[in-house]
Amino acid sequence: MKKIAVLNGPNINMLGIREKDVYGRQDYAALCAYVKEAAAKAGVAVELFQSNSEGELVSLIQKTYGNYDGIVINPAAYTHYSIAVLDALKAVALPAIEVHLSNIHSREEFRHRSVTAAACIGQICGLGFKGYALAIEALAELE
Numbered sequence: 001m002k003k004i005a006v007l008n009g010p011n012i013n014m015l016g017i018r019e020k021d022v023y024g025r026q027d028y029a030a031l032c033a034y035v036k037e038a039a040a041k042a043g044v045a046v047e048l049f050q051s052n053s054e055g056e057l058v059s060l061i062q063k064t065y066g067n068y069d070g071i072v073i074n075p076a077a078y079t080h081y082s083i084a085v086l087d088a089l090k091a092v093a094l095p096a097i098e099v100h101l102s103n104i105h106s107r108e109e110f111r112h113r114s115v116t117a118a119a120c121i122g123q124i125c126g127l128g129f130k131g132y133a134l135a136i137e138a139l140a141e142l143e
């Protein structure tokens, strides 16, 4: 069975509290439950991690090497400027899909650019929790 790591960056643990008009009313526990159900449906094993610090996110990405078959990552704010997260994704070279709950392209200009997506096979944004399920499904079907 394929193993997928689902990594979430800063403030994703504040779902349900932060900017509900942007991120919805469901909390991080609900996201974890949703992701686990999506993984079960796709027939893959999944583990979830969340960190508010860039270094820890880099370490989590590094730990996927040799231990997972794919990565679903929402680098949150680090998306827009973290060369360290980009380099970590390039280093482990696993198929990775970047997910954003909100449509980063319909928001502030500084959110339009992702520096981390360059190390991913694709990016899904604006579909809320569903984006994670679609990313898991896509990784599960990857040859």
Ligand code: DQA
Pocket: 010, 011, 012, 074, 075, 076, 077, 078, 079, 099, 100, 101, 102, 103, 104, 111
């Ligand atoms: C986000 C979008 C980012 O711009 C923001 O910094 C986040 C969440 C999203 O899931 O929509 O924290 O990655």
